[in-house]
Amino acid sequence: MISVSRGKLALTAKIVLLALISAIFLMLAQSAFAQKEYVIGVFLFAVILLTLFTYLTKKSIPLKFFLPGILLLLAFVVSPILYTVTMSGFNYKTGNIVSKDEAVLQIQNRAFEPDSAGTSFDIKIGTFESKPAILVSDIENKRYFLSTFEKRVPLSNGAVTLNEYLVAQSAPGFSPLPTDQLAAADSTYSGKRFIFKDEYFLSLEGLDVAIVARQTLTYLEQQDVFKNIIDGTIYKDNGRGNYQAGLDSAAILEPGWRAPIWFENYSKLVTDARFRDPLIRVFIWTVVFASATVLTTFALGLLLALALNKPLHGRRIYRSILVLPYAMPSVMSILIWGGMFNSEFGAINALLGTDIAWFQNPNFARTAVIVVNLWLGFPYFYLVSSGALQAIPNELLEAAAIDGANPRQIFRKITMPLLLQILSPLLIASFAFNFNNFNLIYLLTGGGPRNSLDGEIAGATDILISYTYQIAFGSSTQDLGLASAISLIIFILVASISLYGIRKSKVLESFV
Amino acid sequence: MNKKSLGFTGVLAGFALAISSFVVPSASAASEIVVWADESRGPNLTKVIAAKGDWVPGYTVKIVTFSSFDALKEAFDKATDATGPDIVVGANDWVPTGAKSGKLAPITLTASVKARFNPTQLFDLTYKKSLYGVPIDVNNVAMIYNEKLVSSAPKTFGEMVSYYKANKASKNLKAGLCVAGGGMSWGAHSVFSALGADAYQFNSRDEIVYNRTFNYPKFSNNIKTYLLDGKKSNGFFPATDTGCKDNFLAGTVPFAVIGNWEWKDYVAKGFAMNLMPVPGVTADAPGKMFGSVSGAMLTTYAAKHGVSAGAKSLMTDFFASTSGQVAYQALEGRPPAEKGAQSSSAVSAGQKGFGAAASTAGIPQIGAFLNNNKGGANYWDSAPAFWTAVLVDNKDVATESKKLANIWRSNTTAGKSDL
Numbered sequence: 001m002i003s004v005s006r007g008k009l010a011l012t013a014k015i016v017l018l019a020l021i022s023a024i025f026l027m028l029a030q031s032a033f034a035q036k037e038y039v040i041g042v043f044l045f046a047v048i049l050l051t052l053f054t055y056l057t058k059k060s061i062p063l064k065f066f067l068p069g070i071l072l073l074l075a076f077v078v079s080p081i082l083y084t085v086t087m088s089g090f091n092y093k094t095g096n097i098v099s100k101d102e103a104v105l106q107i108q109n110r111a112f113e114p115d116s117a118g119t120s121f122d123i124k125i126g127t128f129e130s131k132p133a134i135l136v137s138d139i140e141n142k143r144y145f146l147s148t149f150e151k152r153v154p155l156s157n158g159a160v161t162l163n164e165y166l167v168a169q170s171a172p173g174f175s176p177l178p179t180d181q182l183a184a185a186d187s188t189y190s191g192k193r194f195i196f197k198d199e200y201f202l203s204l205e206g207l208d209v210a211i212v213a214r215q216t217l218t219y220l221e222q223q224d225v226f227k228n229i230i231d232g233t234i235y236k237d238n239g240r241g242n243y244q245a246g247l248d249s250a251a252i253l254e255p256g257w258r259a260p261i262w263f264e265n266y267s268k269l270v271t272d273a274r275f276r277d278p279l280i281r282v283f284i285w286t287v288v289f290a291s292a293t294v295l296t297t298f299a300l301g302l303l304l305a306l307a308l309n310k311p312l313h314g315r316r317i318y319r320s321i322l323v324l325p326y327a328m329p330s331v332m333s334i335l336i337w338g339g340m341f342n343s344e345f346g347a348i349n350a351l352l353g354t355d356i357a358w359f360q361n362p363n364f365a366r367t368a369v370i371v372v373n374l375w376l377g378f379p380y381f382y383l384v385s386s387g388a389l390q391a392i393p394n395e396l397l398e399a400a401a402i403d404g405a406n407p408r409q410i411f412r413k414i415t416m417p418l419l420l421q422i423l424s425p426l427l428i429a430s431f432a433f434n435f436n437n438f439n440l441i442y443l444l445t446g447g448g449p450r451n452s453l454d455g456e457i458a459g460a461t462d463i464l465i466s467y468t469y470q471i472a473f474g475s476s477t478q479d480l481g482l483a484s485a486i487s488l489i490i491f492i493l494v495a496s497i498s499l500y501g502i503r504k505s506k507v508l509e510s511f512v
Numbered sequence: 513m514n515k516k517s518l519g520f521t522g523v524l525a526g527f528a529l530a531i532s533s534f535v536v537p538s539a540s541a542a543s544e545i546v547v548w549a550d551e552s553r554g555p556n557l558t559k560v561i562a563a564k565g566d567w568v569p570g571y572t573v574k575i576v577t578f579s580s581f582d583a584l585k586e587a588f589d590k591a592t593d594a595t596g597p598d599i600v601v602g603a604n605d606w607v608p609t610g611a612k613s614g615k616l617a618p619i620t621l622t623a624s625v626k627a628r629f630n631p632t633q634l635f636d637l638t639y640k641k642s643l644y645g646v647p648i649d650v651n652n653v654a655m656i657y658n659e660k661l662v663s664s665a666p667k668t669f670g671e672m673v674s675y676y677k678a679n680k681a682s683k684n685l686k687a688g689l690c691v692a693g694g695g696m697s698w699g700a701h702s703v704f705s706a707l708g709a710d711a712y713q714f715n716s717r718d719e720i721v722y723n724r725t726f727n728y729p730k731f732s733n734n735i736k737t738y739l740l741d742g743k744k745s746n747g748f749f750p751a752t753d754t755g756c757k758d759n760f761l762a763g764t765v766p767f768a769v770i771g772n773w774e775w776k777d778y779v780a781k782g783f784a785m786n787l788m789p790v791p792g793v794t795a796d797a798p799g800k801m802f803g804s805v806s807g808a809m810l811t812t813y814a815a816k817h818g819v820s821a822g823a824k825s826l827m828t829d830f831f832a833s834t835s836g837q838v839a840y841q842a843l844e845g846r847p848p849a850e851k852g853a854q855s856s857s858a859v860s861a862g863q864k865g866f867g868a869a870a871s872t873a874g875i876p877q878i879g880a881f882l883n884n885n886k887g888g889a890n891y892w893d894s895a896p897a898f899w900t901a902v903l904v905d906n907k908d909v910a911t912e913s914k915k916l917a918n919i920w921r922s923n924t925t926a927g928k929s930d931l
Contacts, residue, residue: 035593097615098613098614109617110642120622125821179570181570182821184543186818186819189821190818191820205622205828206825206827206828207821207825209622209828255611255612339754339755342754342755343751343904345754345758357751357904361905449897452894453894453897453912453916454915475893476605476608476609476879476885
């Protein structure tokens with residue numbers, strides 16, 4: 001009896017949970033479709049179907065355990081990688097952000113110019129003959145008229161009711177929109193062209209103002225070109241995400257769009273010295289920085305672990321103090337160190353009695369970066385080394401001592417090899433982590449110093465990831481396509497290092 | 513699928529639909545105008561908008577506040593049709609990139625609204641002859657001096673240097689003049705200018721001169737005379753802005769270039785707002801500081817959200833109006849851009865002081881020139897690099913000055929087409 005009711009309870013809980021999950025994903029899918037994010041919408045819908053199939057049938061028991069992980073992997077690892085790979089093949093930068101359809105639409109929306117006198121009129125929004133219309137007041141000339149998308153109807157002064165500012169409020173056949181309907185009707189009136197005179201039309205610049213303007217460009221869809229109506233200039237798709245007049249690369253219409261340029265971002269990294277040379281320099285420093293960090297943090301952590309591995313008065317207090325830098329948020333630590341290294345007002349120069357320009361001189365800046373990372377990183381290696389030291393059987397050390405080995409020989413021949421065997425995967429993981437240690441560089445030096453006077457893009461302490469950030473977001477011109485290409489190179493490097501680490505540590509052996 | 517499974521599925525589908533009807537969010541109201549602002553402006557705009565709810569009858573205004581100016585910029589760079597604001601309150605140098613990338617939409621002001629602003633302020637928000645926003649507040653810097661250290665306003669740059677050298681040891685001065693506000697490029701322009709290097713040149717009719725740059729031999733001589741002892745910095749002017757404000761407030765730096773957004777901090781510490789331009793090499797040629805505006809900018813998302821006309825009305829009836837700017841600046845404390853608000857009695861002495869300093873020696877911050885990389889670097893990057901090269905790395909002043917002059921001239925020449 002109890003098991004039957006438990007079964008029913010479990011089933012009910014399962015249905016409620018699945019219903020909740022389905023409902024949430026249904027909501028997200030609906031939202032994605034509404035925002036025209038069709039790929040995301042389809043993915044979310046597939047998640048619902050797959051979840052229901054997996055948990056309502058008994059086709060695959062392992063999938064019931066793996067599905068959440070697989071879905072998260074797809075959503076947050078695989079899809080960003082695919083997106084980055086895709087974007088690396090595009091001319092995706094400031095000025096070329098939107099899609100081509102959006103660019104065409106925006107060029108059309110901007111393709112008008114106000115008349116030379118900058119004429120504007122007070123208006124009242126409403127309807128005339130059941131169609132959108134504006135009641136226009138030309139106060140200066142004391143003339144009033146109605147304008148719709150098709151026609152302009154002059155009004156005699158006696159036919160309109162004016163307010164104290166001489167703005168017409170009502171006219172025969174014109175029904176002004178009540179205030180509570182203005183917002184709902186906004187898109188019916190905004191961006192539309194109400195008839196004025198000759199090629200000039202009226203366009204809303206607010207709920208009570210219209211300006212006189214004329215169209216300057218027209219889009220010829222079949223030829224996929226824009227034509228300047230006034231001077232006849234033709235703007236053609238230049239194949240790089242812009243409509244361009246003739247061969248003048250500066251004569252383009254804005255905005256541009258993301259256009260495929262295939263492998264150009266990659267070839268630029270090899271052939272263009274402006275990008276290639278800094279990339280090589282940054283790569284070398286990245287390797288040096290990651291290696292130096294691993295070596296110094298491991299060495300200091302191990303040294304302290306060895307020192308505190310022996311009975312010592314107040315050992316617990318020392319251990320607690322040593323873990324403090326690890327317990328403190330690294331962002332805070334980095335910013336404090338940044339202040340301490342300040343050339344003019346920092347504590348370090350004050351203590352040393354020097355005037356070293358820590359963040360302005362490339363070598364001192366690199367030294368500061370490694371010193372700060374040593375501070376941030378040694379407690380981790382102190383902790384893992386302490387643990388690893390305790391895992392080494394005492395019998396081995398005692399046997400070596402009985403055989404006549406001195407402490408140095410015991411450390412070199414027994415302790416260290418065993419430690420390295422245990423800690424190798426962590427050392428490799430630490431190397432991979434520091435290879436991408438963006439926070440430290442960004443917060444401490446910003447990648448600098450950077451000699452912009454000589455046109456340097458990369459700073460002396462820039463590592464690959466901060467250099468990528470600099471290209472992507474570091475200046476007023478963002479080159480996201482190029483940054484994506486560099487990101488992919490970093491991904492390949494880090495993946496190779498990780499793969500090497502996994503093979504070396506044989507952690508996947510149990511799955512084979 | 514057996515009958516039992518079908519039954520489960522039916523029950524499940526019923527549950528899911530029932531629950532989704534509760535959790536599906538309603539689309540954002542079509543009558544809501546969304547404004548994005550930074551951590552300072554956002555809360556103040558929220559209060560002002562809340563105090564008078566009908567700035568645009570028929571619409572509600574929602575202010576979204578970001579944790580910092582940088583966070584706001586980052587969010588705006590990543591905004592999409594669904595997430596983007598209808599109006600963003602940002603810096604004037606967002607205009608060229610925002611317009612190029614299709615994020616900002618042009619707005620045409622009527623003659624009466626235009627007349628409320630200084631033409632250079634509208635020029636700040638213009639890209640390729642189209643206006644993209646309305647000016648809200650004036651951003652500028654000015655120099656103040658510590659009256660406990662210096663008895664009267666210095667008349668020349670040399671006077672400040674002499675004071676520093678004479679009192680460095682006795683008064684434990686950490687520096688003579690430093691930049692506390694605006695950074696080593698924007699904030700430091702008045703120092704560049706005081707020594708003879710302007711980002712771009714104007715003729716006597718205040719027109720931009722494209723084929724002339726600053727006189728770099730003269731500028732490098734001034735650097736040698738006033739900022740160096742031999743090849744090394746004499747300590748008068750630090751190459752970075754870090755710690756400047758704290759040290760000025762602590763009385764260890766007598767002169768500082770401060771930003772108008774932080775004048776209250778100095779007043780709170782008892783400093784008088786003795787605002788002035790950085791004195792030049794001669795008394796009649798003070799350093800010119802950048803004057804720029806922050807603006808409320810119309811985005812292309814407003815049209816997509818169906819609130820374009822409402823958003824434009826909010827821009828002219830609130831952001832560009834005397835009453836709107838007075839109410840807002842009473843809380844925000846920056847010099848208002850609108851002429852009526854500038855002369856309002858509600859505007860404080862500090863706000864007016866910066867306005868006066870800007871009009872004494874200000875030049876417009878022209879994004880088309882300053883953001884340009886055509887010379888190999890833009891103004892923002894090359895200016896701090898110059899100070900580092902000369903004051904820290906002890907590089908040859910003449911060589912570095914020539915490089916700087918060439919970069920700025922290239923920037924200006926190339927930016928001409930974007931005006």
